[in-house]
Amino acid sequence: MRIFTLAALALILPASAQAQDTIIEGNILSKCIINTDNQGVYGNPTPDKLSTTPADGGVEPVIRYDVAVADFYLARITTPTSFSSSPTLTDTVSWTGSTSVGEVSDAGMSAYETNKVTFEATTEFDLTIAGTTRFDVSSVAEYGAGKAFPGGTYRAVVQAECIAK
Numbered sequence: 260m261r262i263f264t265l266a267a268l269a270l271i272l273p274a275s276a277q278a279q280d281t282i283i284e285g286n287i288l289s290k291c292i293i294n295t296d297n298q299g300v301y302g303n304p305t306p307d308k309l310s311t312t313p314a315d316g317g318v319e320p321v322i323r324y325d326v327a328v329a330d331f332y333l334a335r336i337t338t339p340t341s342f343s344s345s346p347t348l349t350d351t352v353s354w355t356g357s358t359s360v361g362e363v364s365d366a367g368m369s370a371y372e373t374n375k376v377t378f379e380a381t382t383e384f385d386l387t388i389a390g391t392t393r394f395d396v397s398s399v400a401e402y403g404a405g406k407a408f409p410g411g412t413y414r415a416v417v418q419a420e421c422i423a424k
Contacts, residue, residue: 290327291386291421296393297321299417301400306407309400320396321361322419326386333422334384339398339415346411350403357397358382364390386421394419 301309302316311317324334338356342348360372371384371392386392396417402408 289421289423291332291423292325293419293421294323294325295320296323299396299398301398301413301415303408307402307405309402309408309413311396311398315399320398320417322394322396322417324386324392324394324419324421326389326392329389330385330387331424332386333424334386334392334394335381335418335420335422336384336394336396337381337418338396339400339417340380341415342400343414343416345413346409348402348409350406352403353401354380355399355401356380359395360384361393361395363392368392383422 297318297320299311299320300318301311302313302318303309304315308315309317311319313319322336326332336358338354338358340354342352357377358375360369360375363369363371365388367388368390371386374385376383384392384394398415398417400413400415
């Protein structure tokens with residue numbers, strides 16, 4: 260009986276199931292690349308206002324999107340709604356901003372401006388044509404009710420994303 264049991268086990272054990280996980284890996288490089296062509300600078304046209312508008316002494320940031328394949332990506336650009344660093348502020352800052360199409364590598368990209376979708380501080384552009392699009396961003400911060408911004412360095416961040424559709 261014992262030999263029979265051992266023989267049965269010997270036949271069963273080699274036939275027992277085994278599993279092996281095999282990994283498949285890939286490194287995906289985006290076909291949508293974002294670069295900053297121009298850093299923004301706040302001008303201070305009045306004591307209670309900071310603005311990137313050239314007429315106010317500022318410099319508008321320019322963000323470049325290079326898209327290798329058409330109709331696969333959305334450009335999503337969000338203008339600042341707070342300072343990333345600043346002197347201590349004791350009153351409310353009111354923010355406005357906008358994003359518009361600047362220089363383009365294909366005339367058809369001018370439709371991006373017409374078809375853009377804006378919600379709160381974010382603007383989305385459907386990148387339907389391969390090539391390069393530069394977006395001009397404006398940002399204005401106004402302080403309190405007639406209060407002057409305290410002296411110091413002010414920084415704010417424009418968030419630029421390339422979203423796969």
